[in-house]
Amino acid sequence: MKKPNPAIFHKLYGEKKPKVTYYARDFIDYVLMILLCILVVSLSYGFGHAMSMIGLGLCAVMLVAFIIRHGIELRVPVILRKPQEVFYMVVYKLQNLKLIYFTAIGLLLLENILIAATPNLPHHVELTRKVALYLFYIHFIFITAFRTVILADHLAKKELVREVLMQTPWRRVIRENTNMAFEVLHAYCTGVLTHIMSIAPWYLIITHCNFSVIFMPAVCLINIIVQVKWYKAFNAWFYRDHWLGHNSEFEFLFLHGAHHDAIPSGMIAVAENGFLEGFMRFTIGAPVPFYNPVISFLVYTFDIKTDIELHQYIPGIFPKLSKTQIESTQHATHHYGPLEPYSLGTKMNCIKSEDFKEKFEWIPDELNNSIELDEELTGFKWDNATYRNTLRLWDKYQI
Structure with a gap:
């Protein structure tokens, strides 16, 4: 296996400015980010x-929540102080694209060319679009319903949420007098808005591209092959993009920051994305929106539901992660303060249970042991204080 090159994974044209949270001084940048979200949502749907x-x-809601949670401090926004960062961001995204992305787009374009070239064949384009839209809404309703069940359990156990978070670095935000119902609702709204933004590219593909019933079997088969290859490439792609999201001030403020602004609950999760970040990643990054709508539906639904479950870092609340699951990942460590790890943070090699390992045998090693990338690039140590504290909380609260 080729050794990862820090010069590639940690490449930065501008100033390195690590960030993991918003501050009052970020207010103007946040307002501009929300305005861009409004523009994207309105133009997409x-x-x-x-x-x-x-x-x-x-x-x-998110704008009001920012003011309540962080306050307002006026300063010149980063987009005016460093306008070149917008150009850098585009360059980073293009440099990080994988061949798989172009394969998915190429197949979609080929299908549309063939449909246009054979108008006499029974492609049933309108039928496929209608079915695709049904799948789109079924996906959104299902995930939102799942997220709402999680919301209800958090609200019912909001004092447990407070008790747990006050034993973590989140105690800088969560105190005895913190309105936990508000924090829980903020996390829920974060997840729903991120979801709407992240599936907007899929909606645009459904409404602006054609899909053929005739070509569907072959296209779906190729899509599945492409997705398997994407799973193998995903961790390296994600590490690079995620590293930028925390070390480029612009990318944190405008793309990734929202994902860390809310409490570390499954409610916030949509494939590791912030608001605009979700739209960007599924437009210039991930191949999923460009698949046949049936495959897009299955992948989006599986990935987002799984991500929600794997982001439940407050023990004792639905959906409950098992002790073995939390032992196998360091992503909770990332949400509890430290910047690292930047990868997905999994290490299946450390798990002793063979039954547990067997459940994930179908997943590529690049995902199952994604932490190896951090260990090589940053010297990340698996046994760390934050990880040990998380395991302690699981022993204490995960009944």
């Missing part, structure tokens, strides 16, 4: 569309 209305309402 249409100004009068229900998804736009929900998205716009959530944007307003």
Whole structure:
């Protein structure tokens, strides 16, 4: 296996400025980010569309929540202080693209060319679009319902949420007088808005591209092959993009920051994304929106539901991660303060249970032992104080 090169994974054209949270001085940048979210949602779904209305309402909620949680401090926004960072961001995204991404787009373009070239064949384009839209809404409703069940359990156990978080670095935010219902609702709204933003590229593909019933079997088969290869490439792609999200001030403020602004609950999770980041990653990064809608539906639903479950870092609350699951990952460590790890943070090699390992045998080693990338690039240590504290909390609260 080729040794990862820090010069590639940690490449930065501008100033390195590690960030893991928002501050009052970030208010203007946050406002601009929310305005961009409003623009993206409105243009993607249409100004009068229900998804736009929900998205716009959530944007307003998030802006008010920022003021309540962080306050307001005025300063020149980073986009004016360092306008070149916008260009750098685009360059980073393009440099990090994998061949798999172009394969997915190429197949979609080929299908549309063939449909246009054979108008007399029974492609049933309108039928496939109608089915695709049904799948889109079923996906959104299902994930939102799942997220809402999690919300209900957090609200019912909000004092447990407080008790747990006050034993972690989140005690800088969560105190005895903190309104936990507000914090829980903020996390829920974060997840729903991120979800709306992240599936917007899929909606655009559904409404602007054609899909053929005739080509569907072959296209779906190729999509599955592409997705398997994407799973193998994902951790390296994610590490690079995630590293930028924490070490480029612009990328944190405008892309990744929202993912760390809310409490570390499954409610916030949408494939590791912030608001605009979700739209960007599924437009210039991940191949998923460009698949046949059936495959996109399956992948989006599986990945987002799994990500929600794997982001439940407050023990004792639905959906409950087992002790073995929390032992096998360091992503909780990342959400409890330290910047590292930047990868998905999994290490299946450290798990003794063979039954547990067998459940994940189908997953590529690049994902099952993704922490190896951090260990080689940053010297990350698996046995660390934050990880030990997380395990202690699981022993104490995960009944």
